[in-house]
Amino acid sequence: MKGVIKKISGPLVLVEGLENAKMYNVVLVGKLGLMGEIVRIKENTSYVQVYESTLGLRPGEPVKDTGMPFIAELGPGLLSSIYDGVQRPLKEFTSESDFILRGMSIPSLDRKKKWNFKPLVSEGDHVAFGSVLGIVKELGLEHRIMVPRGISGKVGKIKVGSFKVTDKITTVGGSKITLMQKWPIRLPRPISEKLPPKKKLRTGLRSLDSLFTISKGGSAALSGGFGVGKTVVLQSIAKFSDFDVVIYVGCGERGNEMADLLDSFSKLKKGELPLLNRTTLIANTSNMPVTARESSIYLGATIGEYYRDMGYHVGVISDSTSRWAEALREINSRLGEMPGEQGYPANLSSRIAAFYERAGVIRTFSNATGSLTLLGAISPPGGDFSEPVTQNTLKVVRTFISLNKKLSSRRHFPAIDWTSSYSLDGIGVDFPGWAFSLLNREAEIEEVVQLIGPDALQDKEKLVLLIGKLIREGFLQQNAFSKDAFCTEEKSEKIMKAIEIFKDFSFSSLANGASFEEISSNHFFMEILRLKNRSPEEFESQYKSLEEMLL
Amino acid sequence: MIKEYQTVKEIKGPLLFVEGVSGVSYGELVRIRDETDLVGQVIEVGEGLAVVQVLGNTLGLSRRSRIRFSGEVLRLGVGSEMLGRVFNGMGVPIDGGLMPRFEEKIDVRGNALNPVSRDVPSNFVQTGISTLDVMCSLVRGQKLPIFSGSGLLHHKLAAQIARQAKVSDENFGIVFGAMGITNEESRFLINSLEGSGALERSVLFLNMSEDPTIERLITPKMALTTAEYLAYEQGMNVLVILSDMTNYCDALREVSASRGELPSKMGYPGYMYTDLASIYERAGRIKGKAGSITQLPILTMPDDDVTHPVPDLTGYITEGQVVLSRELHKKNIYPSIQPLSSLSRLMPRGIGEDKTRLNHQSISDQLYALYARAVELRNIVAIVGESVLGESDKKILEFAGNFESKFMNQGFYENRDISHSLNLALELFSIVPESELTKFEMSASKEENHGKETNEG
Structure with a gap:
């Protein structure tokens, strides 16, 4: 179907004459064939949001309707790839230019690379959507080749050997099956059953694992103004969490950050293999087209769901969903639609809810269990949480991590505010109730100190401040660039135990007549503060001597 | 084919609405002839109607203006002869010299750098200023803005950084883009660059406070296009100083308002984040290339308010910020950098054992x-x-x-x-x-x- 350009306004192009125009169909705009999507239809005019710069386009240039919505290519080769928001492979682009030029087009999955396929079904078996036909080894992960949607029936002759993603490996009910399948990104992949999230994610961050747990299959949002360390926390989760597969979406964020991520993921190891082997990166930095930013998080969720359907635990991390919402706002405004709150589209709330609903633990069609965990950053203007993106996200996520400017300006990292964050997935075992109440008591005493000065406090109150410092600096604070970046459950429990031993010791010493100065100058106080940074051997010996001395 | 029209339908703020046009492309450069000659850019085009944003003062423009569509986008001729020269905000020499010879002409908007091609910034830049070097280290390829306020000494600080960073690097260059700053401020900067011998390694684009507001939208793009040429073609380590970004944003707001766009916070357009990103993201390094672009944008926070949209959106894009404090300034401390609110996100990459010191x-x-x-x-x-x-x-x-x-x-x-x-x-x-x-x-x-x-x- 051919149409012609009528009007160009930034990334929005009005096209006349696309007779079979359907919402969200992909169209190729102008002589360069720039990729775009139909976002509104009015009589004979289609409104197209273009994924690349529209500079130089002229009214009258042709527009071609591909007749299909925006689809992702799913198959072996996704892992360790880096894509832009419309799944163009960025590594492959570099052979042409260091800059992203327009109209560049390379298939998402490598068409030449061959993969070793091992069938798990035999000729004549009956299979349906989601059944596993066989496996391919993809960078250390068992990539399960599944029956695509709309196909079922008997397996035809099935081949063993090495194939390109487009080669026929078998037929099902007469339809050709390849290693690759396609899926429209805006449509969640169907599931057989949703299960309640039960397993906890181990992120290695004490403040999350102990205080504000995230479940596998859960959803979490991190909100905070600039400079509070959202990205550091998210990257740390991407690096150390016990996911099988991680999809990291850099949505409208910094280019240098993506380069850093790429660099450190290639160097860091997970077991024997580079971390990048379990990761797909989607990079649509802030200077790349705003429309492709909008699609990038859907692309991430779709790739995530694909691995989930194989029975894996997948995390999709989006930094930042605010940039995605701003892209919605920009397109909405160009369409001249009536805005809702702060200029955002009126359906922002349902768009956000629909996205986070893609998270969950599921039973796959081949009766395995997989999960998709969605983690998103929110960048509220001025750090003000009353804005629409934060508020609408709060309604739907299970874990809300509030990052606090006050903490970050005290260099308390991760700057996770323990008073306003919450998790519906429960608290970990290693953060006992007494520690929580002590932190609350500490905050009360701090207020008093502001009025009367620290020396006016009683020794008991000073001790609360001292133990509070231990909890904050010895336990909650964690340097993402040190060896302490990933903390095991055991280590975390022991640090807390050490703090508890010291707390009991100091309160009983005080009751027995010791002075505050004696207690605070006890060398174990400093030792516990530094415990988290000790090497495993030093840690054990310090912990032992502490137990012996103080118990 | 170049056509000339005399069919202006409406003039509104910096915008001209031209009727009866054909074959006009989006983003095309336009020449406007009336009592004075002006240039403009097509910011919206439909069949028979083009909206032109005039880059200059619309004083004296009439419906009789003759509009000529050039068929090409706004490009800047770049070459190494630009070093040591002073241009206005649109790239025309104002130092009395001739237009320098150019080696190529480049679209000033620039293309997005592929994240895969980016090299991670990891080289420490010694500015010679203790607070910065120790607590908020600048790294080559970083974009680190100075959040200042009216009356604070941000230009003095910028001049000192430019002079001292130059000392230790023979391949150092400076590109300065001024947007709406006063003659006094620009003279100070030029003099201090000249005094240190850095001027011959500098290219200056000056849009002064009395120059047309709209030109300010082009000035940073001119500066960065030049910087990209010097860094990636000539292998120079370029420090780009842009001042004052608040004036740039105000110009953006002005155009947006006259287009009747829906404003977001404080009247600034909803796409201001994207627009600022298209400037700030042009800092960086490319794998396999010698040069680098380090950005030091300066902005004045209205009423010293860090939650104002300009510093707020900037902080979300840049890799940290250097905050100048009025309180320290009043105590007579120079530079009045408040370390508690300043931050360099790339610092961990740029310091340490082999770079500065282990601890x-x-x-x-x-x-x-x-x-x-x-x-x-x-x-x-x-x-x-x-x-x-x-x-x-x-x-x-x-x-x-x-x-x-x-x-x-x-x-x-x-x-x-x-x-x-x-x-x-x-x-x-x-x-x-x-x-x-x-x-x-x-x-x-x-x-x-x-x-x-x-x-x-």
């Missing part, structure tokens, strides 16, 4: 913690007096006083190397009791403290 990070963390504690204590003292403080708290206050007067405070011509700055910090630590040094382990041997030193500069 650089811990020294910085310790300075930070002590100074933050001192600021808290000062608040208490203001209410209840110093008598309520314990001995160690008093020591911390003493530390803070020395920190401000000896460490933060330095002369305009005082260039401290990083090793000197770090040692200065160690000296200050000796004021406080060791139990207060929680971020940093004062080690027994002096050599270990002072670490292995390599000075990249």
